[in-house]
Amino acid sequence: MNKFKKLKRYTLFFAIGSLYLLTSFLLRIVFLTWNFHEAQTDVISVIKSLVIGTFFDLGTLSYFLILWSFYLFFFPSKWTGNIVDKTVQTTYFIIVSVIFYFSFFAEITFWEEFQRRFNFIAVDYLIYTYEVIQNINESYPLPFLISGIIGLELLTVWFLKRKRIFKLTFKSNASRTTKAFILGVNLVLVIGFGLFVNNESAEWSNNRYNNEISKTGIYSFFAAFRNNNLKYKEFYLSFSDKKAFKIVQDELNISSINKTATSPISRTITNTQQEITPNIILICIESLSADFMKAYGNEKKLTPFLDSLRTQSISFENLNSTGTRTVRGMEALSLSIPPTPGRSIVKRENNEHLFTVGEVFKNKGYENTFFYGGDGYFDNMNHFFSNNGFNIVDRGRKLLNIDDILTKRTLIEDEEVNFENAWGVSDEDLYDKVLKVTDALPKNQPFFHFIMTTSNHRPYTYPEGKIDIPSGTNRNGAVKYTDFAIKQFLKKASKKEWYKNTVFVIVADHCASSAGKWELNINNYHIPAFIYNFPNKKPFQVKKLSSQIDLLPSLFGLMNWSYESNFYGQNVFEKNYQPRAFIGNYRKLGLLKDDHLIILNDHKSFNNYQYVASNHQLYKKDTDSLLLNLAIANYQTADWLFRNQGLTIKTKDEKN
Known part of the structure; x- marks a missing residue:
């Protein structure tokens, strides 16, 4: 007491x-x-x-x-x-x-x-x-x-x-x-x-x-x-940088190294056939898991238009996102690099003047524009894209300042908006702005548009009366509206003079959910991706395992482009392409090859699994040292390149 x-x-x-x-x-x-x-x-x-x-x-x-x-x-x-x-x-x-x-x-x-x-x-x-x-x-x-x-x-x-x-x-x-x-x-x-x-x-x-x-x-x-910014070598398994780069160079079939380049994986991609330069519109769809589509088992008829479009396209049947967030999808598509630990490069400091797909397009004479239905300040999108060769079109709520003018930022104005929620304008309004900006380009100016949608995001609201699911009901309604909006966009685009010479690349940024009992759930990285309206190509399916980072290099291959590359992504149509996929979150870094998954953890350890696709299960497996070394080498060198300006574009003076 x-x-x-x-x-x-x-x-x-x-x-x-x-x-x-x-x-x-x-x-x-x-x-x-x-x-x-x-x-x-x-x-x-x-x-x-x-x-x-x-x-x-x-x-x-x-x-x-x-x-x-x-x-x-x-x-x-x-x-x-x-x-x-x-x-x-x-x-x-x-x-x-x-x-x-x-x-x-x-x-x-x-x-x-x-x-x-x-x-x-x-x-x-x-x-x-x-x-x-x-x-x-x-x-x-x-x-x-x-x-x-x-x-x-x-x-x-x-x-x-x-x-x-x-x-x-x-x-x-x-x-x-x-x-x-x-x-x-x-x-x-x-x-x-x-x-x-x-x-x-x-x-x-x-x-x-x-x-x-x-x-x-x-x-x-x-x-x-x-732990938002993790240095790879401090937290993950590693070996000498020389050994790591040698493994990656062998994987990328780099026989001769450019000693003047800032990056040990810099090389020239050579194509002997005639190049073509169609306009490219890349639509990056918010949270569109592959399993929303009928082709991958969904029977709710949420994506009737995308399902029909897939059969008319070059469809990537086994493509995986690199991460679980929009900025990871942007990183993969623009930089063609495995996901580095911690936050995405899109959100990091010193991410200006990097070698992106935009640089490849610019060198071919393209005008690059990034379109976003919300305020591009979110997730550092505007800073990243504007400092890497893109014009900006977004729903900014701030007055234009001198920086916006210098970086060619255009606002989606109030009178151009029929519906918006917390994340931005409806997909239809965004696509209408894309049409308007495209129509204003010089007639013979090739363009690359990177469009980021927002409608398939909580609170799942969209204009009423467009589909048979009331606005704000659930994600199924948002997915169906997303499908409807793309249909309307392509219908309007098909009436434009520039349409016949325009290729549409449609891909998700990531899946709708990463939830699951495993540290990395492979089925929650499977995303749809297809290339539509490609000239003189009949529709076909690419069934090889591939990564989000491979999509644009594969497109460059289809167009027979020769170009300087600093990408980890590969052309899946090459005979020597070895199927694999990089998947991860901000701490776990995975490499999937065949049915074998290696996961690197941030306490200098790893796990080996056998993946059984029929039931989406992982089972412990004996270590494959070659695959483990390949995983370490890719992630270690990707982190090294960013931290040591190996992704940075050299100026003419620097090259000399």
Whole structure:
């Protein structure tokens, strides 16, 4: 009883700790129930997930309580309960408890979208508050959520007052020994977690859902913030750069090395046949998984036009995205490079004047333009494309400044918009702007358009009356509207003079979901891609395994182009092409070849799997050292090239 009295001064302190541990436990139960059939739910696995999760909760809680511990240790006992004491502790309690309740609801909405704890996506979203807040407001009953947080906060304060928690805190004192003990325990937890525990320590299972349930959202958020820019050699298996580049050079069939080039993979692609230079319109579709299409098993008739277009095109049947975010798709399509660890190159510093597909087009006399239905400030799109040879057309909400004029930025004006949501204008409005800009180009000017759509994105809203699924219902409606909008675009384009000499490349940026029980789920990287209206080519299917980074080099091959290349992507139509695909997220880096998947992890380890496509399952497999070395070499050299300006275009003076 006397020991309890010594702790009364810490009653509010322990109350906030209990609140956090309780809400975190409930959240784990919610996630476990939500994905009960995907997670390992035997008794041992469930207990282990909950115990490890509680361990991370204690570590997270220690960071929130460390300042409070110092306050209670140093605050003079004679001033206990005065106005300063009441103000400081009550304010701290309210701020921290609001953060806990906000995190509770935010994690539920984040899990619904990504089936994960907070990760680098949540970190990135902090930067783009307008789009994110608007998206939340349009997707969820935001006033209800805010009211819920306020209501829970008031209920908590009422409950604690009824239990005399505040009174006990401000009427009691603790001994110096008690204060020192609590501060000491808190310090041990903070230092221990800071030095010896990382977020990957929670990844004890082969089942990704159990790993995610074992984590703590707030802790995962700050871990992602810290690891947004990972240096390959510090975190992944590696060997000498010379050996790594030799492996990649052999893979790319580079026999002679250009010693004056900044990149060891720089080479000349030579074609002996007559070049053709049609206009190219690349449509990068938001979140269009292959399994939305009938050709890949969907029976809901969501993409009737794309299904028909596929049969009239050069269709890539087994092509995989490199990542799970739009900027990864842009990186793969524009830079033709495997995904480097951490954030995409599109979002990194020093990503200007890189060797992109735009440089190849420019050297052939093309005018390059990037079209985006939202504000291109989001995800650093405008900066990346404008500093790598593209004009910009977007739905910017800011007045044009001198930088916009110098980079040829054009806005989608209010009078050109019939519908928009948090992410941008409807696909139809975007395509109409593309037609308008294209019509204004000089008659004989070849062009390359890179179009990024937005309609197939939560909140899944689009103009009413276009399709038979009401706006805002679900993703199926957004997919069907996406299909409808492309049909209308090609119908209008077919009436234009430039249409006959225009090739349309249609591809997704990534799949609609990356959720699954494996660390990388191969079936969630399969995306549709096809080349339509290519001159003098009958439709055919490319069934070889291929990567998103191969799409543009393959197009260049079809057009018989000779050009300087710094790409990892290859022409799949070449006889010596070796089928493989790079897949990853911001930490896991995978190489798929035949039925063998190598996954490199950011704690200098790897996993080997055999992939069985019939049931989308992975099974542990003996190590293939050649494939492991190939995976290491590609990812290591890609990271090296970016960090050492190996992707940067040399000026004429530099070349000389």
